[in-house]
Amino acid sequence: MPRSQFAILALVALATTAANAEIPATRPMPSPLADMAADSVADAGSSIAEPRAAAMAGLTGDTVIEHGESLDRVLSRLGIRPEVRAEIAMAFEDVYDLGDLRPGDVLNWKISREDPGRLASLRLQVSGGVEIELSFAGGIEANRIDPTMITRERNEVLVLDGTLYDALLARNAPGRFAVDLVALMAGQVDFRRDIKGGETFALVWQEDALPDGTIAGEPRLSYARLTIGENIYELVSSDPASPIILFENGTAVQRSAPPIMGARLSSVFGNRKHPVLGGQRMHTGIDFAAPIGTPVNATGAGRVVFTGSIRGYGTTVDIDHGGGVITRYAHLSKISDALRKGSRVSAGDQIGAVGATGLVSGPNLHYEVRVDGRPVDPMQDEVMPEQETASPADLALLETGRARTGFDQADRDG
């Protein structure tokens, strides 16, 4: 009988949280001419003197946006007239939010030869390979050029002899998978106790790259396999927002989804000082801070056994997963329209939205797991959820993952 836990349900959300990293991007170096041109007018301000403005006529250069700098300020330093700057800002409006400008973004500019208070061309290169080009023939028009991403699949088979994190980095694989995988397999594997060295870890993932090879966005894990002694644990995920299904020795044991995406874990299970009532009180679940209206999803398949308001919890949904396991979602701003007592839900189905109902200090999702009526720590305690059935799509992903990572009879025999 495969052993499984609801622990992963909460941890999936943790893993999701860890995924919100900034995208690194390479920057072209400004040309020497650019520095010279920018420096020559750096302290001139917007009231650039006529002779110097004339000296700028026809000049080209690159300016790297510095901390706290705006496009308007850069253009002002170059001696561009206020009404032209306003027109440029308006042209940007349709294609790019200038509030998103970041240090390191690069402006390529050319001052008009005939009128040094105007531009002949302007191009902005921002992170993620996006470029905005302005044309000055007649009225000013902006054109946004998004880079063509190349999606590529990678796979690795690692032998653990230290931490999973180090093993991933040694193969130039995303280090964040260490957080994801430990979390996703927490129901089956205690990494501190069960990993002794020599275990194999196989992974398949997809990543997007810019034409210059820079990785953009977050890598997407589609298959992972951990072999510990005679036991083989595998997980497959068709896309990051979908439930992840876990297999133990080839049998589907659980499908789970994070209760919320992109949220921050703001309070854990156990005794704590109550944010509203004060004093030490038992916290019967875990909290995720997120804006009001953020979708809340069922973490596993089950049947809705309660929708309504409960004192302290506010607007609440309870889902029965069988085997005495109930998950509770509280402080909601709304419950999904079609959801009623008795409704069947699948892992990942939206059941409501984050709110601030009940006793709260701010908008958050309170996620609770109860076994036989007793709240347990979703990140620690073992509970038995419903048995899971793998779909043909899940099995196809499993087979693909196995084929890519050389899963053979030796693995099957342990």
Ligand SMILES: [Zn+2]
């Ligand atoms: Zn709570």
